[in-house]
Amino acid sequence: MGRRIYYFTGTGNSMRAARVIAERIGNTEIVSMKADPSDYSAKDCEIVGFVYPVYHWTMPAPAESFVEKLDINPKAYVFVVAMPSFVCGIACEKLAEILDRKGIKLQYGNIVNSVANYAIVYPPFPSPWLMVPKTEKKLKKIAEDIFCRKTRPYPRASKMIKRKRDRVMTPYLELQKYADNPFTISKDCISCGLCSRVCPCHNIVLEGGKPSFQHHCANCMACVVSCPKRAIGYEIRGEDRKLLDSSDYKTPLVEIMGLPAKRKLYRNPYITVNDLTKERELWPKEVKHEK
Ligand SMILES: Cc1cc2nc3c(=O)[nH]c(=O)nc-3n(C[C@H](O)[C@H](O)[C@H](O)COP(=O)(O)O)c2cc1C
Ligand code: SF4
Numbered sequence: 322m323g324r325r326i327y328y329f330t331g332t333g334n335s336m337r338a339a340r341v342i343a344e345r346i347g348n349t350e351i352v353s354m355k356a357d358p359s360d361y362s363a364k365d366c367e368i369v370g371f372v373y374p375v376y377h378w379t380m381p382a383p384a385e386s387f388v389e390k391l392d393i394n395p396k397a398y399v400f401v402v403a404m405p406s407f408v409c410g411i412a413c414e415k416l417a418e419i420l421d422r423k424g425i426k427l428q429y430g431n432i433v434n435s436v437a438n439y440a441i442v443y444p445p446f447p448s449p450w451l452m453v454p455k456t457e458k459k460l461k462k463i464a465e466d467i468f469c470r471k472t473r474p475y476p477r478a479s480k481m482i483k484r485k486r487d488r489v490m491t492p493y494l495e496l497q498k499y500a501d502n503p504f505t506i507s508k509d510c511i512s513c514g515l516c517s518r519v520c521p522c523h524n525i526v527l528e529g530g531k532p533s534f535q536h537h538c539a540n541c542m543a544c545v546v547s548c549p550k551r552a553i554g555y556e557i558r559g560e561d562r563k564l565l566d567s568s569d570y571k572t573p574l575v576e577i578m579g580l581p582a583k584r585k586l587y588r589n590p591y592i593t594v595n596d597l598t599k600e601r602e603l604w605p606k607e608v609k610h611e612k
């Protein structure tokens with residue numbers, strides 16, 4: 322019986338979490354949700370984990386559709402670890418709903434606050450040197466819980482958060498209207514294709530050597546933080562700019578957003594750009610996975 326942890330990540334926090342947990346439980350395959358779920362079924366797994374960031378107080382859409390399509394052993398020990406910066410919202414409830422429809426019970430749920438990475442809206446905060454050690458400490462505790470097969474009710478959003486979600490999140494959800502139109506590629510691009518390889522949504526193809534965005538972007542920031550030439554920018558232009566200017570949902574954050582060339586970018590310090598290109602790996606590395 323196998324052990325699999327499925328993760329979605331843009332800037333590595335969730336991949337790092339998957340590795341820390343896999344390290345503790347041992348002999349575990351960690352699989353990126355950029356893979357095809359039919360290639361990595363969990364129907365013969367004894368432990369099945371899900372780790373992902375929180376987007377707009379919920380689960381990232383690509384993670385939702387991955388889990389929808391995944392076969393899971395109904396007798397498995399199933400857990401979730403959500404990685405928000407601060408507000409988890411309904412990110413765990415959403416997964417529980419999907420699993421419930423499949424007849425699967427979520428047995429352990431937890432959240433780990435981590436560095437906020439939404440680079441097109443703000444620089445990373447809190448400072449990685451302050452936040453990363455705290456994140457690591459909580460991850461180790463959670464890994465121990467999971468190793469011991471503890472059960473824990475998954476975190477739920479308070480009534481207040483549910484009530485406020487629409488109003489608070491609308492300016493950010495408005496950004497989705499523009500999809501990936503605002504991404505810009507500067508003349509510094511060297512056509513290396515790394516942005517395409519790290520994208521967990523298969524959203525970038527190289528056309529004539531230059532990245533072309535295919536309009537199913539999750540705004541995960543992987544391409545932005547991985548480009549060796551910092552050639553990817555973000556600027557709302559043309560018709561989209563007019564739409565934004567006439568929007569009722571202007572907030573200071575939306576107004577200042579964009580990706581100035583000198584803005585600080587964040588990637589989890591334990592995760593390399595090469596790691597972000599991976600579809601799967603055995604972890605810890607020296608142990609062979611049982612078939
Ligand atoms: C599009 C987007 C939306 C986000 N929305 C939230 C949010 O609603 N609540 C929150 O606490 N953090 C939010 N974040 C921050 C991420 O959840 C957080 O930085 C996470 O640890 C990133 O994980 P990763 O490195 O695995 O991609 C958002 C980040 C992005 C890119
Ligand atoms: S990673 Fe940067 S340099 Fe490489 S193809 Fe993409 S935009 Fe160009």
Ligand code: SF4
Nearest residue numbers: 520538539541542544
């Ligand atoms: S295009 Fe960039 S920001 Fe959008 S999903 Fe792909 S890697 Fe993430």
